[in-house]
Amino acid sequence: MNLLRLLLVAILSTLLTGQIAQSHALEPGYLEIEELGNDVQRVFWRKPAVKQAPMDIHVRLPERCTNPTAPTPRFDGLAWVASWNTQCPGGLAGQIITIDGLSKTSTDVLVRYQSGDGQDATIRLTANTPSFVVPEKTTTLQVLWGYVGLGVEHILEGYDHLLFVFAMLLLIRDKWRLFGAVTAFTLAHSLTLAAVSLGWLSLPSRPVEAVIALSIVFLAVELCKHKPDQPRLSERWPWVVSFSFGLLHGFGFAGALTEIGLPTNDLSIALMGFNIGVEIGQLLFIFATLTVWYALSQLQFASRYSSRNKRRQSTLRFGYGIGAVSTFWVVERIAGFAL
Incomplete structure (x- = not known):
């Protein structure tokens, strides 16, 4: 089995087994x-x-x-x-x-x-x-710092959110489009997180978690149908797609924050700290992923995957792998609230 397949298996195994074994186990x-x-x-x-x-x-x-x-x-x-x-x-x-x-x-x-x-x-x-x-x-600084830490912890243990970001990294190769998509995702989930935490919006958490998994299935389909000369919707309008799904993922962040609780006197500070922590964790994940990807591209045998056909095959592998994991989550989460 080549290194690319090993990398794919390692990533998806971590996501799948981590979600099964540690669901709710690492919540604060x-x-x-x-x-x-x-x-x-x-x-x-x-x-x-x-x-x-x-x-x-x-x-x-x-x-x-x-x-x-x-x-x-x-x-x-x-x-x-x-x-x-x-x-x-x-x-x-x-x-x-x-x-x-x-x-x-x-x-x-x-x-x-x-x-x-x-x-x-x-x-x-x-x-x-x-x-x-x-x-x-x-002190205000103590409140801010405490919720920043909780935000970082939540996003780094949120396998579904990380898998969504990972799929966006695979789909969007242009750095400026990627920057725009990440910014739109950040803005969207920040809006939803604030609205839910302030009591302006409310949705049941279990259906939201199922639809979040479904959003990852959508990106997996986009990866599998990707063609260099026929850009998909997520490639033509990455900001729109990431903003739309960011609103949805914000409900997931808000659900976790609601369970944790917010201090009455420092509500805005705690909310800002949690959101900053989420962004720090997200940026750490993106940086780590791009670093690993760059390191692999510098290996001597990386040239074997430089052709368009090889890149297409690797994208398909990731697409099917991400689709398998996210589809499992959809079924698992629907069964969790439907039974």
């Missing part, structure tokens, strides 16, 4: 603590599901709090959630909160702390930093 956990007065706090804890079982991570509040650990969680169809009240004498400001087991995972936990005076603190915990000291007051 979410912890919300709200001061109710008289040193009483309301705690909401949401942790990802791994093969329908709760991920082995646990909240640990300061020992002086009553009920410092969560009760038995319940499954809400997407994740495992628990809600309870606790009382911490003197409040939580300056105290340490830890997510036990987080250091052994590859997920993050977003923490929102709402003090009695209405101030929100937003902290992103990772495997390297599984605990934090509750601040007296959070």
